[in-house]
Amino acid sequence: MTELVTVEGTGAALTERYTGALMNTFGAPKRVLVRGEGCYLWDADGRKYLDLLGGLAVNSLGHAHPFIVSAVTSQLATLGHVSNFFASSPQIALAEKLLSLFDVPGKVFFTNSGTEANEAAFKITRRTGRTKIISTVGAFHGRTMGALAVTYKPAYRELFAPLPGDVTFVPYGDAEALAAAVDDQTAAVILEPIQGENGVVVPPDGYLRKAREITTEHGALLWLDEIQTGIGRTGDWFAFDAEGITPDLVTVAKGLGAGIPIGACIGLGAAAELLQPGNHGTTFGGNPVSAIAGLAVLTVIERDGLLANVVAVGNHLAESIEALDHPLVAGVRGRGLLLAIELTQPVSDRVAELALQAGFVINNPVPNAIRLAPPYILTKADVDAFVAALPDILTEATA
Structure with a gap:
């Protein structure tokens, strides 16, 4: 059987090939991703990320859901x-x-x-x-x-x-x-x-x-x-x-x-x-x-009763972020698992980049807010891991 021809290499090498072959409608990609499972992603360099964006609210059941x-x-x-x-x-x-x-x-x-x-x-x-x-x-x-x-x-x-x-x-x-x-x-x-x-x-x-x-x-x-x-x-x-x-x-x-x-x-x-x-x-x-x-x-x-999970985990996510009482967080708005972290300063791009470096995929749609739209299968344990890392990310964003 003839094998499909794909591309391999480091993230940097693949990004260079991307910019040479694809129209520049999105700018350079933040990472080259190669695998996903559940709520997690892996890039070409083997780094693991918790996906809190869900492909812009697309991956409702996470990645590679068996069903x-x-x-x-x-x-x-x-x-x-x-x-x-x-x-x-x-x-x-x-x-x-x-x-x-x-x-x-x-x-x-x-x-x-x-x-x-x-x-x-x-x-x-x-x-x-x-x-x-x-x-x-x-x-x-x-x-x-x-x-x-x-x-x-x-x-x-x-x-x-x-x-x-x-x-x-x-x-x-x-x-x-x-x-x-x-x-x-x-x-x-x-x-x-x-x-x-x-x-x-x-x-x-x-x-x-x-x-x-x-x-x-x-x-x-x-x-x-x-x-x-x-x-x-x-x-x-x-x-x-x-x-x-x-x-x-x-x-x-x-x-x-x-x-x-x-x-x-x-x-x-x-x-x-x-x-x-x-x-x-x-x-x-x-x-x-x-x-x-x-x-x-x-x-x-x-x-799987995922509507109830969306409510329960979404509430836990919002309440946990607000409980941090961080000076950069003005509040959390949204419903279910479509949430925004309101920021007191217009540094959402910096927050998103630092989060990615720490292993969390989030999004900055506007300068003063971070958008979260994770898969419906997200667990409270996943939330806790993100919230535990969030204070350092927020503090460094304004350093």
Whole structure:
């Protein structure tokens, strides 16, 4: 059997080869990783890391989870891909399972990623006959042109203008500003239940309920981007569950595949019927391998009681960090296992680098906050190891 040709070498050598072969969209990689197991990673130089970022909230079940490996391997050996002229059993089963998590009927459009799920939702909003979209300051919904149009950060947007228009941004969490912006020409309001890329910003209680009331009053769609918060990340299947509402559109990705690329745009109620044949398409979306991965993820979360673990371990993580009473820590915000350590100084880049040197993968989305989005299988012992090392990391960051 012919062996696959991969690359070996030290981290430094592989990083040099990376920069020579890949487009410079991400800058030089922080490490070259070669293996993962559970909540841990190993780099090309043999160093071990506790993964508290989960591939940016993707690796919901950690690395090399045996159930996911078995499901994907078995499916790939049976049927790997069919065009969208045909259906497959995993695709149907996953769609039905996702819809069972809601209280109203709906339909699913599968994609390969979160940004593509938002592109599908954007097109659905145009089928209302309206074009006006309300998004929020600090929002992040993806990098493709449609998703970028409803993403706030000027540095992401300005190089690619003009973007699809008729988008208005209002302050996040401000129900009065939202009410003032929505009118009878509004197609949709798009919201993250918690803003992840903006530093895990949590809106006031009742904000999503008010958004539902406002959109209903004006006949607009409520489009909730649950790409980072959904599929159990906050301790509920969806972050909006905590407010007891039903949106019209829900987009998911990241944790749904536990590392296998998949996304979904879920239409609920009348919104489920807005896309019809010829309106949209995808080559790889919902292929049997990605679909079986999603089905396996949902199965394991239920089987192993991981929603409860997300709550228990997330609370332990937040409380343990706050109990340090370190002068650099202003507090911890977020829910479940999507948390931010609020910093009193804008040194998050330094904290993240020192943490990596100490064997912990974390993230600095904004200068004054550290984001944590670990696998749902994280244990309290893992938390304790991180918290024990954290004071020295924080102190050195301001030295």
